[in-house]
Amino acid sequence: MTNNHTLLIIAHGSRKASSNDEVIAVVSKVKERLKENYFSVDAVFLELATPSIEDGIKSSVAKGATTIVFLPYFLSVGRHVSSDIPEIIKNQQELYPDITFRVLHHLGSEEGILSLLSDMALEGLE
Amino acid sequence: MTNNHTLLIIAHGSRKASSNDEVIAVVSKVKERLKENYFSVDAVFLELATPSIEDGIKSSVAKGATTIVFLPYFLSVGRHVSSDIPEIIKNQQELYPDITFRVLHHLGSEEGILSLLSDMALEGLE
Numbered sequence: 001m002t003n004n005h006t007l008l009i010i011a012h013g014s015r016k017a018s019s020n021d022e023v024i025a026v027v028s029k030v031k032e033r034l035k036e037n038y039f040s041v042d043a044v045f046l047e048l049a050t051p052s053i054e055d056g057i058k059s060s061v062a063k064g065a066t067t068i069v070f071l072p073y074f075l076s077v078g079r080h081v082s083s084d085i086p087e088i089i090k091n092q093q094e095l096y097p098d099i100t101f102r103v104l105h106h107l108g109s110e111e112g113i114l115s116l117l118s119d120m121a122l123e124g125l126e
Numbered sequence: 127m128t129n130n131h132t133l134l135i136i137a138h139g140s141r142k143a144s145s146n147d148e149v150i151a152v153v154s155k156v157k158e159r160l161k162e163n164y165f166s167v168d169a170v171f172l173e174l175a176t177p178s179i180e181d182g183i184k185s186s187v188a189k190g191a192t193t194i195v196f197l198p199y200f201l202s203v204g205r206h207v208s209s210d211i212p213e214i215i216k217n218q219q220e221l222y223p224d225i226t227f228r229v230l231h232h233l234g235s236e237e238g239i240l241s242l243l244s245d246m247a248l249e250g251l252e
Contacts (some may be wrong), residue, residue, distance in 0.1 A: 007247050011201070019202040026239065033244045037251060069250040071243065075137070075199060075233075076145040104250050107201075112245065113152065116238045117197065118159045121133050124195040124230050125163060 004066040006040040007031075008056045010085060011073040013045030020049040023073065040065070043073075046080055046088075053085070057092050067100040075108035130192040132166040133157075134182045136211060137199040139171030146175040149199065166191070169199075172206055172214075179211070183218050186225075193226040201234035 009030065011023045024043045031041035040063055044056035051059070053070075060068050070089060074081050086103070093101050107113065135156065137149045150169045157167035166189055170182035177185070179196075186194050196215060200207050212229070219227050233239065 005251060007250070009243065014202065014204055016204050019204050022202045022234065026234065026243070029240050030243045030247070033240060034247055037248060041247075067251075069247060071246055071250070073201060073243075075201065076140065076148045078140055078142050078145050102250050104246055107242070107246070108148065108152065110242055110246055112238075112242045114155050114159065116233070116236055116242060117135065117152070117156045117199075119238065120197055120230055120233070120236055121156070121160055121167075121195060122163060124133070124197070124228050125131060125193075 003037065003039055004064060005038045005069060006042070006060040006063070006065040006067070007034065007038045007069045007071060008042055008044045008053065008060065009071045009073050010044055010046060010053060011049075012080065013047045013049035015048055020045065038069070039063070046084060053088050054092060057096065061096055061099060065099065067102065070101070070103045072104070072106040074106045077106060077108075081106050129163065129165055130190060131164045131195060132168070132186040132189070132191040132193075133160065133164045133195045133197060134168055134170045134179065134186065135197045135199050136170055136172060136179060137175075138206065139173045139175035141174055146171065164195070165189070172210060179214050180218060183222065187222055191225065193228065196227065196229045198230070198232040200232045203232065203234075207232050 009027050027043040044051050044053045135153050153169040170177050170179045198207050
């Protein structure tokens, strides 16, 4: 273990197992890319699937994390991004006052999404 | 008009107007980037918001589109991506047999999403 950081990518969760598996597959590839920077990278789900955010935090702490970074895998700010996720994380921070929690902005607000959409659209004309 | 292509970015749609506005803002920026390639780029919504996919197609055709490219702004394949959207587009294609319809894969399956998530996660450690 070269660092004490874990990354939890928070997805909504679906009743459809293949949808959750798709998120888990994306997260596995991100984990591979970040192995020098995060000793653990996991998908966690707000609802309808497991592990929950709370489970992910518990497991990170058990593995020795001192910093947990949260990345909301959401395209826009609904109630989940604006209230539900911050509330869960706030409550969890109170349970683990010695762990540093950092919440990133949600995926949809990332500038890079514009290039990604533009590139896809250009491929559509080829 | 330098071309006859329109791009319709298909989002789920939300009861929360600010969520839909956020999508529309992203799409406006993509439109600006693609102005040499698509004479029109619009957000359309599967449900809960307008314009609908059908409205977007109707408006594209009225503006003189000969090719309409569809980009599903979804992170994973649920019923919407696998059934609902293809069904609407298939029905619409029958109404407009002379227009070329192209459906791109959904955003979540784009390889570039991995770099985007990795970059965000690295910023979280700075």
